[in-house]
Amino acid sequence: MDISEGTEYWLNINSEAEAKGKVMTGDWEKTTKQHLEILKKLDIKPTDIVLDYGCGVGRLLVPIRENCKQIIGADISDKILSYAIKEVDGKTLFLSLKDETGKGLPLEYFDKAYSIIVLQHIEKHKAIRTLIRINNSLKIGGWMLIQFPNLNELREMYTLYMKNKYSFGSLEPRMEFYTRTELRYIFDMLKMNYTIEQIGTDYIVTAKKTKNIIPRDFFVGGHTWK
């Protein structure tokens, strides 16, 4: 797999405790409650097919699947997924991703898609591709909800991170922070109907799919994306 600096962090896991420690560094119960509250915005229905992009060990997928028809948890780390697999029931599937941009997601399959604490760990130019693939995996009229850490709220943490970036060693996760302007730029470019809401130190973007997007149609800095 062709991976960016920082992605190794998710692939090198030796125990369930390590997997759980990496997917959630804060208070598990409290944060899960907060995230489930945010996910109510997606209005998941019993008829919905749902994507959890970067599902980790299934922290959110397990409660969310109670309310939908089918759920697919996709993740780049087979090791992490191996600790989620035991949570399988008849309507849950797991998809082991072979690249960082969501290659392998089915096309026009999902009614709803969400991604929590994931996009921040993907290099920005790859994250845009990932969003395109999530968009294309939705049915027309389907909705995505994506969480991004807010650069302005976390400026101090970001500055510290940048200062230490090269002394962290190879097994630190990549961290990317966004401004509202950047998010507007991205979602305008994707031609999605979206809203951006600030909740705590995060931006929550909810966006409705209007059409499929062909990545090579995107021009950034005069270069065609391949």
Ligand SMILES: C[S@@+](CC[C@H](N)C(=O)[O-])C[C@H]1O[C@@H](n2cnc3c(N)ncnc32)[C@H](O)[C@@H]1O
């Ligand atoms: C901080 S954990 C969050 C897991 C889960 N979303 C949750 O909230 O409990 C980040 C997850 O994203 C996965 N991940 C990291 N980069 C990814 C990528 N490019 N594509 C898909 N999954 C990725 C990691 O393997 C890990 O399971």
